[in-house]
Amino acid sequence: xxxxxxxxxxxxxxxxxxxxxxxxxxxxxxxxxxxxxxxxxxxxxxxxxxxxxxxxxxxxxxxxxxxxxxxxxxxxxxxxxxxxxxxxxxxxxxxxxxxxxxxxxxxxxxxxxxxxxxxxxxxxxxxxxxxxxxxxxxxxxxxxxxxxxxxxxxxxxxxxxxxxxxxxxxxxxxxxxxxxxxxxxxxxxxxxxxxxxxxxxxxxxxxxxxxxxxxxxxxxxxxxxxxxxxxxxxxxxxxxx
Amino acid sequence: xxxxxxxxxxxxxxxxxxxxxxxxxxxxxxxxxxxxxxxxxxxxxxxxxxxxxxxxxxxxxxxxxxxxxxxxxxxxxxxxxxxxxxxxxxxxxxxxxxxxxxxxxxxxxxxxxxxxxxxxxxxxxxxxxxxxxxxxxxxxxxxxxxxxxxxxxxxxxxxxxxxxxxxxxxxxxxxxxxxxxxxxxxxxxxxxxxxxxxxxxxxxxxxxxxxxxxxxxxxxxxxxxxxxxxxxxxxxxxxxxxxxxxxxxx
Numbered sequence: 001x002x003x004x005x006x007x008x009x010x011x012x013x014x015x016x017x018x019x020x021x022x023x024x025x026x027x028x029x030x031x032x033x034x035x036x037x038x039x040x041x042x043x044x045x046x047x048x049x050x051x052x053x054x055x056x057x058x059x060x061x062x063x064x065x066x067x068x069x070x071x072x073x074x075x076x077x078x079x080x081x082x083x084x085x086x087x088x089x090x091x092x093x094x095x096x097x098x099x100x101x102x103x104x105x106x107x108x109x110x111x112x113x114x115x116x117x118x119x120x121x122x123x124x125x126x127x128x129x130x131x132x133x134x135x136x137x138x139x140x141x142x143x144x145x146x147x148x149x150x151x152x153x154x155x156x157x158x159x160x161x162x163x164x165x166x167x168x169x170x171x172x173x174x175x176x177x178x179x180x181x182x183x184x185x186x187x188x189x190x191x192x193x194x195x196x197x198x199x200x201x202x203x204x205x206x207x208x209x210x211x212x213x214x215x216x217x218x219x220x221x222x223x224x225x226x227x228x229x230x231x232x233x234x235x236x237x238x239x240x241x
Numbered sequence: 242x243x244x245x246x247x248x249x250x251x252x253x254x255x256x257x258x259x260x261x262x263x264x265x266x267x268x269x270x271x272x273x274x275x276x277x278x279x280x281x282x283x284x285x286x287x288x289x290x291x292x293x294x295x296x297x298x299x300x301x302x303x304x305x306x307x308x309x310x311x312x313x314x315x316x317x318x319x320x321x322x323x324x325x326x327x328x329x330x331x332x333x334x335x336x337x338x339x340x341x342x343x344x345x346x347x348x349x350x351x352x353x354x355x356x357x358x359x360x361x362x363x364x365x366x367x368x369x370x371x372x373x374x375x376x377x378x379x380x381x382x383x384x385x386x387x388x389x390x391x392x393x394x395x396x397x398x399x400x401x402x403x404x405x406x407x408x409x410x411x412x413x414x415x416x417x418x419x420x421x422x423x424x425x426x427x428x429x430x431x432x433x434x435x436x437x438x439x440x441x442x443x444x445x446x447x448x449x450x451x452x453x454x455x456x457x458x459x460x461x462x463x464x465x466x467x468x469x470x471x472x473x474x475x476x477x478x479x480x481x482x483x484x485x486x487x488x489x490x491x
Contacts, residue, residue, distance in 0.1 A: 051337045052330060052489040068337040073244075079334055085327035087260055094259035095331075102252035102335045103244055142331060 002063040002076060002149035002181055003027050004049060009058035011044050011205075018044040020205035021058070026183050028149070031176045033196035034185040037236050041205035042185040043081070046154050050079055062150060074103040078143030079152040083135040083159060088128030092119060092138045095127065099142050113141040118167075132159030140171070150181040157191050169195045189232045190225070203236040244336040246345060252335075253349030257319070263353065266315050270308035270357055270398070271364040277304040278368045282376070292378045298386050299456045301372075305365030305394035306453030309401035309446075310426065312357045314419055316405020319346050319353075320481070321415035324491040339485040346406050347478060354402030358395030366391055386454070393463055394453035400467075401449055403474045410481030413491065442466075445473045 004026040011019040019041040026032045034042050047053040048060045051067035059066065062076055070076045086095055096110045114120045117137040127135065136156055143151060151172075157165050172195055176182045186192045192199070199216055201209035209215075213222040220227030257263045278301055281287055291297035320343075323329040336342050366382055373380035381387065405422070412418035426446045434441025441447055442460050451457070451466035461469060 047489070050330070050334050052333055054486075054488060070337075073337060074335055077334070079330070081330050082327065085330050087256075087322070087326045087328060089260040089262060090256075091259065094255065098252045098255050098259070099331055099335060101255055102249050102332070104248050 004150060004152075004181060004183060005059075005061045005064070006045070007059045007061065009045070009048060009055045009060055011041075011048060011053060012056045018205050019048070019055075019202075022202070022205070022207055023058075024200065024207060024210065026181055026200075028181040029176060029179050030197035031172050031182045031184060031192075031195050032198045032200060033192035034183055034200050034202070035187070035189060035192065035232065035236075036185075036202040036208075037187055040203050040236070042202065043154055044205075045202070046079070046081060046152055046183070046185065049152060050077065050081075072103075072146070074099075074105065074146030074148065076146075076148055077150045077152060078146060078148035079154075080136070080139035080143050080156055081152075081154045083132055083139060085139060086127040086135065089126055091124050091126055092130070092134075092141075093123040095138065096123075096142055096145060099145055103146060105145050109145055109147075113144045116144060117141045117171075133161060133164040136160060136164070136168075148180070151175055151183070153182075153184045155185055155187070157186060157188075165191070189228060193222075193228065201232065201235045208235040244341070246341060249336055249341060249345035250348045253319070253345050254352060257349060257353055262318070263315065266311050267353075267357055267360050270311050271360045273311065274305050274308050274361050274364040275368045277307050278302075278365060279372065282372045289376050289378065292373060292376060293380075295386050296456045298369075298380070299390055299454050302365055302369055302387065302390035303394065303450060303453045303455035305361045305391065306397040306450055306455065308357060308361035308364075308394070308398045309449050309453075310423070312354055312398045312402040313405040313408070313422055313426075315353065315357065316350050316402040316407075317409035317412075317415060317418045317422065318405075319350055319402075320406050320409025321413055321418045322409070324413040324489075325415040327491060329489050329491060333489055340482050343406075343410055343478070343482050343485055346410075347403055350402045350406040351399065354399035355395075357402060358398040361398045362391045362395040365394060389463065390454040393467070396467060397449040397452045397470070400452070400470050400474055404445060404470075404477060407474065407477035407481040411477065411484050413487075443469055445470060448473070 006022045006024040009019055009022045036042050044053055048055050100107060100110055114123050117140050119137050122134060156168055172182055198212055216231050217224060217228045218231060281301060287297050287300055323332055332342060369380060408422055409418050430444045430446050448466040448470040451460045452463060452470055454463055
Protein backbone atom coordinates (compact mmCIF):
# COMPACT_ATOMS: atom_id res chain seq x y z
CA UNK A 1 0.00 0.00 0.00
CA UNK A 2 1.27 3.39 -0.98
CA UNK A 3 0.93 6.70 0.81
CA UNK A 4 1.64 10.26 -0.27
CA UNK A 5 3.88 12.31 1.99
CA UNK A 6 4.45 16.03 1.90
CA UNK A 7 7.58 16.87 3.82
CA UNK A 8 7.74 20.63 4.49
CA UNK A 9 6.83 21.42 0.89
CA UNK A 10 6.99 25.03 -0.24
CA UNK A 11 6.45 26.35 -3.75
CA UNK A 12 7.03 29.93 -4.77
CA UNK A 13 6.24 31.38 -8.19
CA UNK A 14 8.25 34.60 -8.17
CA UNK A 15 6.92 36.67 -5.29
CA UNK A 16 3.84 34.49 -4.83
CA UNK A 17 3.98 31.62 -2.35
CA UNK A 18 1.53 29.05 -3.72
CA UNK A 19 2.24 26.35 -1.14
CA UNK A 20 3.72 27.24 2.22
CA UNK A 21 5.55 24.66 4.35
CA UNK A 22 3.02 21.86 3.87
CA UNK A 23 3.56 18.70 5.90
CA UNK A 24 0.96 16.01 5.44
CA UNK A 25 0.52 12.31 4.95
CA UNK A 26 -2.26 10.84 2.82
CA UNK A 27 -2.95 7.21 3.72
CA UNK A 28 -4.31 4.30 1.69
CA UNK A 29 -7.78 2.86 2.08
CA UNK A 30 -9.50 6.20 2.50
CA UNK A 31 -10.83 9.09 0.46
CA UNK A 32 -9.01 12.25 1.45
CA UNK A 33 -10.63 15.50 0.34
CA UNK A 34 -8.34 18.38 -0.38
CA UNK A 35 -10.45 21.46 0.18
CA UNK A 36 -9.80 25.11 -0.40
CA UNK A 37 -10.93 28.09 -2.44
CA UNK A 38 -9.61 28.98 -5.87
CA UNK A 39 -5.90 29.70 -5.74
CA UNK A 40 -5.44 27.96 -2.38
CA UNK A 41 -2.59 25.86 -3.79
CA UNK A 42 -4.43 22.58 -4.38
CA UNK A 43 -3.51 22.19 -8.03
CA UNK A 44 0.11 23.19 -7.47
CA UNK A 45 0.35 20.65 -4.64
CA UNK A 46 -1.03 17.88 -6.86
CA UNK A 47 1.33 18.81 -9.68
CA UNK A 48 4.24 18.57 -7.27
CA UNK A 49 3.24 14.98 -6.43
CA UNK A 50 3.46 14.16 -10.15
CA UNK A 51 6.83 15.84 -10.59
CA UNK A 52 5.32 18.36 -13.02
CA UNK A 53 6.15 21.25 -10.74
CA UNK A 54 9.36 21.21 -8.69
CA UNK A 55 9.01 22.34 -5.04
CA UNK A 56 11.08 25.36 -4.02
CA UNK A 57 11.92 23.40 -0.90
CA UNK A 58 10.78 20.17 0.75
CA UNK A 59 9.71 16.95 -0.92
CA UNK A 60 6.52 15.29 -2.11
CA UNK A 61 6.90 11.49 -1.98
CA UNK A 62 4.88 8.50 -3.15
CA UNK A 63 5.59 5.43 -1.06
CA UNK A 64 8.77 7.12 0.10
CA UNK A 65 10.00 7.94 -3.40
CA UNK A 66 10.04 10.98 -5.62
CA UNK A 67 7.71 10.59 -8.60
CA UNK A 68 10.67 10.91 -10.96
CA UNK A 69 12.32 7.95 -9.23
CA UNK A 70 9.35 5.59 -9.52
CA UNK A 71 10.16 2.58 -11.68
CA UNK A 72 6.57 2.39 -12.98
CA UNK A 73 4.95 5.79 -12.44
CA UNK A 74 1.65 4.84 -14.04
CA UNK A 75 1.28 1.76 -11.85
CA UNK A 76 1.96 3.81 -8.74
CA UNK A 77 -0.12 6.89 -9.45
CA UNK A 78 -3.07 7.72 -11.66
CA UNK A 79 -4.03 11.35 -11.92
CA UNK A 80 -6.80 13.44 -13.40
CA UNK A 81 -5.83 17.10 -13.46
CA UNK A 82 -8.83 18.78 -15.01
CA UNK A 83 -11.02 17.85 -17.94
CA UNK A 84 -9.09 19.54 -20.74
CA UNK A 85 -6.01 17.37 -21.15
CA UNK A 86 -7.05 16.00 -24.53
CA UNK A 87 -6.55 16.83 -28.18
CA UNK A 88 -10.07 17.62 -29.45
CA UNK A 89 -9.40 15.89 -32.76
CA UNK A 90 -8.32 12.60 -31.22
CA UNK A 91 -10.76 9.88 -30.20
CA UNK A 92 -11.03 8.83 -26.58
CA UNK A 93 -9.73 5.38 -27.45
CA UNK A 94 -6.72 6.83 -29.29
CA UNK A 95 -5.93 9.02 -26.29
CA UNK A 96 -5.83 5.88 -24.15
CA UNK A 97 -3.75 4.07 -26.80
CA UNK A 98 -1.16 6.83 -26.59
CA UNK A 99 -0.88 6.56 -22.80
CA UNK A 100 -0.87 2.76 -22.82
CA UNK A 101 1.79 2.60 -25.52
CA UNK A 102 4.06 5.11 -23.76
CA UNK A 103 3.67 3.42 -20.39
CA UNK A 104 4.04 -0.14 -21.69
CA UNK A 105 0.54 -1.13 -20.61
CA UNK A 106 -1.20 -3.98 -22.43
CA UNK A 107 -3.72 -2.85 -25.05
CA UNK A 108 -6.38 -5.11 -23.57
CA UNK A 109 -6.49 -2.80 -20.57
CA UNK A 110 -7.96 0.00 -22.72
CA UNK A 111 -11.26 -1.84 -23.16
CA UNK A 112 -11.36 -2.62 -19.44
CA UNK A 113 -10.98 0.98 -18.27
CA UNK A 114 -13.48 2.18 -20.88
CA UNK A 115 -16.00 -0.27 -19.41
CA UNK A 116 -15.11 0.83 -15.90
CA UNK A 117 -15.92 4.49 -16.59
CA UNK A 118 -18.87 3.55 -18.84
CA UNK A 119 -17.46 5.24 -21.93
CA UNK A 120 -17.20 2.29 -24.32
CA UNK A 121 -19.98 3.52 -26.60
CA UNK A 122 -18.32 6.91 -27.18
CA UNK A 123 -14.73 5.68 -27.29
CA UNK A 124 -14.31 6.09 -31.04
CA UNK A 125 -15.74 9.59 -31.19
CA UNK A 126 -13.46 12.61 -31.21
CA UNK A 127 -12.99 14.13 -27.77
CA UNK A 128 -14.09 17.50 -29.18
CA UNK A 129 -17.64 16.11 -29.25
CA UNK A 130 -17.56 14.98 -25.60
CA UNK A 131 -19.47 16.64 -22.77
CA UNK A 132 -17.57 17.84 -19.71
CA UNK A 133 -18.69 14.76 -17.81
CA UNK A 134 -17.43 12.45 -20.56
CA UNK A 135 -14.06 14.18 -20.49
CA UNK A 136 -13.84 13.71 -16.74
CA UNK A 137 -14.54 10.01 -17.26
CA UNK A 138 -11.96 9.74 -20.02
CA UNK A 139 -9.45 11.39 -17.69
CA UNK A 140 -10.32 8.82 -15.04
CA UNK A 141 -9.96 6.02 -17.57
CA UNK A 142 -6.47 7.24 -18.45
CA UNK A 143 -5.58 7.49 -14.77
CA UNK A 144 -6.77 3.92 -14.19
CA UNK A 145 -4.88 2.36 -17.13
CA UNK A 146 -1.97 1.37 -14.92
CA UNK A 147 -4.21 0.02 -12.14
CA UNK A 148 -2.53 2.52 -9.80
CA UNK A 149 -2.16 2.33 -6.02
CA UNK A 150 -2.78 6.05 -5.73
CA UNK A 151 -5.56 8.01 -7.44
CA UNK A 152 -5.31 11.80 -7.57
CA UNK A 153 -8.12 13.88 -9.00
CA UNK A 154 -8.24 17.67 -9.23
CA UNK A 155 -11.86 18.84 -8.99
CA UNK A 156 -13.27 15.72 -10.65
CA UNK A 157 -16.85 16.77 -9.93
CA UNK A 158 -16.41 19.92 -12.04
CA UNK A 159 -18.96 19.95 -14.81
CA UNK A 160 -20.65 16.72 -13.78
CA UNK A 161 -24.43 16.52 -13.60
CA UNK A 162 -26.07 15.11 -10.44
CA UNK A 163 -26.05 11.61 -11.91
CA UNK A 164 -22.37 11.97 -12.74
CA UNK A 165 -21.57 13.19 -9.25
CA UNK A 166 -23.37 10.21 -7.73
CA UNK A 167 -21.44 7.90 -10.05
CA UNK A 168 -18.15 9.59 -9.09
CA UNK A 169 -18.96 9.26 -5.38
CA UNK A 170 -19.55 5.50 -5.71
CA UNK A 171 -16.46 5.17 -7.82
CA UNK A 172 -14.15 6.96 -5.36
CA UNK A 173 -15.61 5.00 -2.44
CA UNK A 174 -15.04 1.68 -4.21
CA UNK A 175 -11.50 2.67 -5.17
CA UNK A 176 -10.61 3.54 -1.57
CA UNK A 177 -12.28 0.36 -0.32
CA UNK A 178 -9.91 -1.63 -2.52
CA UNK A 179 -7.14 -0.28 -0.31
CA UNK A 180 -5.97 2.43 -2.65
CA UNK A 181 -4.99 5.96 -1.72
CA UNK A 182 -7.51 8.49 -3.00
CA UNK A 183 -6.86 12.24 -2.96
CA UNK A 184 -9.58 14.45 -4.40
CA UNK A 185 -9.62 18.23 -4.47
CA UNK A 186 -12.66 20.42 -4.41
CA UNK A 187 -13.69 23.99 -3.76
CA UNK A 188 -16.99 22.88 -2.32
CA UNK A 189 -17.35 21.17 1.01
CA UNK A 190 -20.84 19.92 0.19
CA UNK A 191 -19.47 18.05 -2.85
CA UNK A 192 -17.13 15.87 -0.81
CA UNK A 193 -18.83 15.81 2.61
CA UNK A 194 -20.61 12.52 1.85
CA UNK A 195 -17.61 10.76 0.36
CA UNK A 196 -14.53 11.87 2.23
CA UNK A 197 -13.15 9.97 5.19
CA UNK A 198 -10.76 12.76 5.90
CA UNK A 199 -10.83 16.46 5.19
CA UNK A 200 -7.75 18.54 4.60
CA UNK A 201 -8.38 22.26 4.25
CA UNK A 202 -5.75 24.53 2.74
CA UNK A 203 -5.94 28.22 2.08
CA UNK A 204 -3.26 30.56 0.78
CA UNK A 205 -0.99 27.55 0.54
CA UNK A 206 -1.17 26.72 4.25
CA UNK A 207 -2.71 23.78 6.04
CA UNK A 208 -5.75 25.02 7.98
CA UNK A 209 -7.46 21.83 9.07
CA UNK A 210 -6.80 18.11 9.01
CA UNK A 211 -9.38 15.74 10.40
CA UNK A 212 -12.78 14.21 9.80
CA UNK A 213 -16.16 15.81 9.27
CA UNK A 214 -17.05 15.61 12.97
CA UNK A 215 -13.92 17.49 13.88
CA UNK A 216 -14.65 20.16 11.29
CA UNK A 217 -18.25 20.68 12.40
CA UNK A 218 -17.36 21.00 16.09
CA UNK A 219 -20.05 20.71 18.78
CA UNK A 220 -22.93 21.07 16.33
CA UNK A 221 -22.08 17.68 14.82
CA UNK A 222 -21.51 16.70 11.17
CA UNK A 223 -25.25 16.51 10.54
CA UNK A 224 -25.51 20.27 10.78
CA UNK A 225 -24.82 21.53 7.26
CA UNK A 226 -24.79 25.18 8.33
CA UNK A 227 -22.26 24.58 11.08
CA UNK A 228 -20.05 22.71 8.62
CA UNK A 229 -20.23 25.42 6.07
CA UNK A 230 -19.46 28.24 8.47
CA UNK A 231 -16.55 26.26 9.91
CA UNK A 232 -15.18 25.78 6.40
CA UNK A 233 -15.59 29.44 5.53
CA UNK A 234 -13.94 30.50 8.78
CA UNK A 235 -10.96 28.35 7.85
CA UNK A 236 -10.62 29.74 4.36
CA UNK A 237 -11.94 33.18 3.48
CA UNK A 238 -12.58 33.97 7.17
CA UNK A 239 -8.92 34.16 7.98
CA UNK A 240 -8.02 36.00 4.86
CA UNK A 241 -10.62 38.71 5.47
CA UNK B 242 5.09 -2.04 -17.44
CA UNK B 243 7.70 0.58 -17.91
CA UNK B 244 8.25 3.36 -20.39
CA UNK B 245 10.78 2.18 -22.96
CA UNK B 246 12.14 4.61 -25.52
CA UNK B 247 10.55 2.46 -28.25
CA UNK B 248 7.19 2.70 -26.52
CA UNK B 249 7.54 6.46 -26.23
CA UNK B 250 8.34 6.78 -29.93
CA UNK B 251 5.40 4.54 -30.84
CA UNK B 252 3.14 6.68 -28.63
CA UNK B 253 4.33 9.83 -30.40
CA UNK B 254 3.58 8.19 -33.75
CA UNK B 255 0.05 7.31 -32.59
CA UNK B 256 -0.39 10.97 -31.62
CA UNK B 257 0.57 11.99 -35.17
CA UNK B 258 -1.54 9.42 -36.99
CA UNK B 259 -4.65 9.82 -34.81
CA UNK B 260 -5.41 13.44 -35.74
CA UNK B 261 -6.36 14.80 -39.14
CA UNK B 262 -4.27 17.96 -38.89
CA UNK B 263 -1.07 16.07 -39.69
CA UNK B 264 -2.49 14.62 -42.92
CA UNK B 265 -3.75 18.07 -43.93
CA UNK B 266 -0.33 19.58 -43.37
CA UNK B 267 1.35 16.87 -45.48
CA UNK B 268 -1.17 17.46 -48.25
CA UNK B 269 -0.65 21.24 -47.96
CA UNK B 270 3.09 20.77 -48.42
CA UNK B 271 2.47 19.12 -51.78
CA UNK B 272 0.01 21.82 -52.82
CA UNK B 273 2.23 24.68 -51.66
CA UNK B 274 5.21 23.34 -53.57
CA UNK B 275 3.20 22.76 -56.74
CA UNK B 276 1.58 26.21 -56.56
CA UNK B 277 4.78 28.14 -55.92
CA UNK B 278 6.60 26.29 -58.70
CA UNK B 279 3.75 26.82 -61.14
CA UNK B 280 3.71 30.49 -60.20
CA UNK B 281 7.37 31.00 -60.94
CA UNK B 282 7.09 29.29 -64.33
CA UNK B 283 3.68 30.64 -65.32
CA UNK B 284 4.55 34.24 -64.37
CA UNK B 285 7.69 34.09 -66.45
CA UNK B 286 9.95 34.84 -63.47
CA UNK B 287 12.08 32.11 -64.97
CA UNK B 288 11.80 32.69 -68.75
CA UNK B 289 11.25 29.58 -70.89
CA UNK B 290 14.69 29.79 -72.46
CA UNK B 291 16.28 29.69 -69.00
CA UNK B 292 14.29 26.67 -67.85
CA UNK B 293 16.83 24.32 -69.35
CA UNK B 294 19.86 26.04 -67.79
CA UNK B 295 21.26 24.66 -64.57
CA UNK B 296 20.48 27.78 -62.54
CA UNK B 297 16.98 27.91 -64.01
CA UNK B 298 16.31 24.29 -63.08
CA UNK B 299 17.70 24.84 -59.60
CA UNK B 300 15.58 27.94 -59.07
CA UNK B 301 12.40 26.15 -60.13
CA UNK B 302 13.06 22.96 -58.19
CA UNK B 303 14.25 24.77 -55.05
CA UNK B 304 10.67 25.80 -54.35
CA UNK B 305 10.30 22.32 -52.89
CA UNK B 306 12.17 23.49 -49.82
CA UNK B 307 9.35 25.97 -49.13
CA UNK B 308 7.52 22.99 -47.65
CA UNK B 309 9.89 23.48 -44.73
CA UNK B 310 7.72 26.38 -43.52
CA UNK B 311 4.98 23.83 -42.92
CA UNK B 312 7.22 21.08 -41.53
CA UNK B 313 8.57 23.66 -39.07
CA UNK B 314 5.00 24.34 -37.93
CA UNK B 315 4.33 20.60 -37.77
CA UNK B 316 7.38 20.15 -35.56
CA UNK B 317 6.27 22.99 -33.29
CA UNK B 318 2.86 21.30 -32.97
CA UNK B 319 4.54 18.05 -31.93
CA UNK B 320 6.14 19.79 -28.93
CA UNK B 321 4.16 22.92 -28.07
CA UNK B 322 0.85 21.27 -29.00
CA UNK B 323 1.17 19.29 -25.75
CA UNK B 324 0.78 22.52 -23.78
CA UNK B 325 -1.94 23.92 -26.00
CA UNK B 326 -4.13 20.88 -25.37
CA UNK B 327 -2.95 20.07 -21.85
CA UNK B 328 -1.72 16.61 -22.87
CA UNK B 329 1.72 17.49 -21.45
CA UNK B 330 0.41 16.34 -18.06
CA UNK B 331 -0.31 12.80 -19.30
CA UNK B 332 2.90 12.71 -21.31
CA UNK B 333 5.18 13.69 -18.43
CA UNK B 334 3.22 11.73 -15.84
CA UNK B 335 3.93 8.66 -17.99
CA UNK B 336 7.60 9.48 -18.54
CA UNK B 337 8.91 11.98 -15.99
CA UNK B 338 12.37 11.91 -17.60
CA UNK B 339 11.70 14.77 -19.96
CA UNK B 340 14.84 14.39 -22.03
CA UNK B 341 13.57 10.97 -23.12
CA UNK B 342 10.25 12.49 -24.18
CA UNK B 343 12.15 15.03 -26.29
CA UNK B 344 14.19 12.22 -27.87
CA UNK B 345 10.99 10.32 -28.68
CA UNK B 346 9.51 13.45 -30.23
CA UNK B 347 12.61 13.98 -32.36
CA UNK B 348 12.42 10.36 -33.51
CA UNK B 349 8.73 10.62 -34.39
CA UNK B 350 9.46 14.00 -35.99
CA UNK B 351 12.09 12.31 -38.14
CA UNK B 352 9.56 9.76 -39.35
CA UNK B 353 6.94 12.33 -40.29
CA UNK B 354 9.71 14.60 -41.62
CA UNK B 355 10.82 11.87 -44.04
CA UNK B 356 7.23 11.56 -45.26
CA UNK B 357 7.00 15.35 -45.63
CA UNK B 358 10.30 15.37 -47.52
CA UNK B 359 9.05 12.69 -49.89
CA UNK B 360 5.83 14.62 -50.47
CA UNK B 361 7.75 17.82 -51.24
CA UNK B 362 10.21 15.99 -53.49
CA UNK B 363 7.47 14.16 -55.37
CA UNK B 364 5.37 17.32 -55.78
CA UNK B 365 8.40 19.24 -56.98
CA UNK B 366 9.55 16.61 -59.49
CA UNK B 367 6.04 15.99 -60.79
CA UNK B 368 5.24 19.70 -61.16
CA UNK B 369 8.53 20.30 -62.95
CA UNK B 370 7.93 17.37 -65.30
CA UNK B 371 4.46 18.62 -66.19
CA UNK B 372 5.50 22.24 -66.81
CA UNK B 373 8.64 21.35 -68.72
CA UNK B 374 6.59 19.06 -70.96
CA UNK B 375 4.00 21.82 -71.45
CA UNK B 376 6.72 24.30 -72.39
CA UNK B 377 8.46 21.73 -74.58
CA UNK B 378 11.70 22.00 -72.61
CA UNK B 379 13.55 18.72 -72.05
CA UNK B 380 14.00 17.70 -68.41
CA UNK B 381 16.02 14.68 -67.33
CA UNK B 382 14.70 13.70 -63.90
CA UNK B 383 17.75 11.47 -63.45
CA UNK B 384 20.24 14.29 -64.07
CA UNK B 385 22.63 15.29 -61.30
CA UNK B 386 21.08 18.75 -60.83
CA UNK B 387 17.55 17.34 -60.41
CA UNK B 388 18.68 14.58 -58.07
CA UNK B 389 20.66 17.02 -55.93
CA UNK B 390 17.74 19.44 -55.76
CA UNK B 391 15.12 16.84 -54.95
CA UNK B 392 17.24 14.99 -52.40
CA UNK B 393 18.35 18.26 -50.80
CA UNK B 394 14.84 19.66 -50.43
CA UNK B 395 13.62 16.39 -48.92
CA UNK B 396 16.37 16.65 -46.31
CA UNK B 397 15.59 20.33 -45.68
CA UNK B 398 11.95 19.44 -45.00
CA UNK B 399 13.02 16.69 -42.60
CA UNK B 400 15.50 18.89 -40.72
CA UNK B 401 12.97 21.71 -40.35
CA UNK B 402 10.54 19.26 -38.72
CA UNK B 403 13.21 18.56 -36.11
CA UNK B 404 13.98 22.27 -35.79
CA UNK B 405 10.26 22.79 -35.08
CA UNK B 406 10.26 20.09 -32.39
CA UNK B 407 13.13 21.92 -30.67
CA UNK B 408 11.56 25.38 -31.07
CA UNK B 409 8.23 24.09 -29.72
CA UNK B 410 10.11 22.69 -26.73
CA UNK B 411 11.72 26.05 -26.07
CA UNK B 412 8.60 28.17 -26.62
CA UNK B 413 5.67 26.33 -25.09
CA UNK B 414 2.96 28.67 -26.35
CA UNK B 415 2.12 27.07 -29.72
CA UNK B 416 0.85 30.25 -31.41
CA UNK B 417 3.73 32.32 -30.06
CA UNK B 418 6.20 29.70 -31.25
CA UNK B 419 4.70 29.56 -34.76
CA UNK B 420 4.46 33.34 -35.13
CA UNK B 421 8.01 33.79 -33.81
CA UNK B 422 9.33 31.19 -36.24
CA UNK B 423 7.56 32.83 -39.20
CA UNK B 424 8.79 36.29 -38.21
CA UNK B 425 12.29 34.85 -37.97
CA UNK B 426 12.10 33.30 -41.42
CA UNK B 427 10.39 36.10 -43.30
CA UNK B 428 11.69 39.20 -41.49
CA UNK B 429 14.52 38.76 -39.02
CA UNK B 430 16.70 36.43 -41.04
CA UNK B 431 16.32 38.52 -44.20
CA UNK B 432 17.17 41.69 -42.28
CA UNK B 433 20.25 40.13 -40.70
CA UNK B 434 21.37 38.76 -44.05
CA UNK B 435 21.08 42.21 -45.63
CA UNK B 436 22.90 43.97 -42.80
CA UNK B 437 25.70 41.45 -42.42
CA UNK B 438 25.95 39.64 -45.72
CA UNK B 439 28.55 37.12 -44.60
CA UNK B 440 26.36 36.06 -41.66
CA UNK B 441 23.22 35.38 -43.65
CA UNK B 442 24.42 32.17 -45.27
CA UNK B 443 24.88 30.53 -41.85
CA UNK B 444 21.31 31.18 -40.68
CA UNK B 445 18.80 28.30 -40.55
CA UNK B 446 16.34 29.26 -43.28
CA UNK B 447 19.13 30.17 -45.70
CA UNK B 448 20.99 26.93 -44.99
CA UNK B 449 17.72 25.08 -45.64
CA UNK B 450 17.30 26.80 -49.01
CA UNK B 451 20.94 26.14 -49.85
CA UNK B 452 20.49 22.48 -48.91
CA UNK B 453 17.52 22.51 -51.30
CA UNK B 454 20.05 23.49 -54.01
CA UNK B 455 18.68 27.01 -54.37
CA UNK B 456 21.07 29.08 -56.53
CA UNK B 457 22.63 32.23 -55.11
CA UNK B 458 25.86 34.15 -54.65
CA UNK B 459 28.06 33.68 -51.62
CA UNK B 460 26.12 30.74 -50.25
CA UNK B 461 27.69 27.75 -48.50
CA UNK B 462 28.18 24.58 -50.55
CA UNK B 463 25.09 22.34 -50.47
CA UNK B 464 26.58 19.68 -48.18
CA UNK B 465 28.11 22.33 -45.93
CA UNK B 466 24.75 24.09 -45.59
CA UNK B 467 23.18 20.75 -44.66
CA UNK B 468 25.83 20.22 -41.98
CA UNK B 469 25.25 23.72 -40.55
CA UNK B 470 21.49 23.07 -40.47
CA UNK B 471 22.10 19.80 -38.60
CA UNK B 472 24.16 21.91 -36.18
CA UNK B 473 21.22 24.29 -35.66
CA UNK B 474 18.97 21.31 -34.93
CA UNK B 475 21.49 19.96 -32.42
CA UNK B 476 22.02 23.28 -30.63
CA UNK B 477 18.30 24.05 -30.36
CA UNK B 478 17.55 20.47 -29.26
CA UNK B 479 20.06 20.71 -26.43
CA UNK B 480 18.54 24.07 -25.45
CA UNK B 481 15.07 22.48 -25.52
CA UNK B 482 16.30 19.60 -23.34
CA UNK B 483 17.60 22.06 -20.76
CA UNK B 484 14.42 24.16 -20.97
CA UNK B 485 12.25 21.05 -20.52
CA UNK B 486 13.04 21.12 -16.79
CA UNK B 487 10.74 24.08 -16.33
CA UNK B 488 7.55 23.56 -14.32
CA UNK B 489 4.59 22.21 -16.25
CA UNK B 490 1.75 24.48 -15.20
CA UNK B 491 -0.48 24.28 -18.28
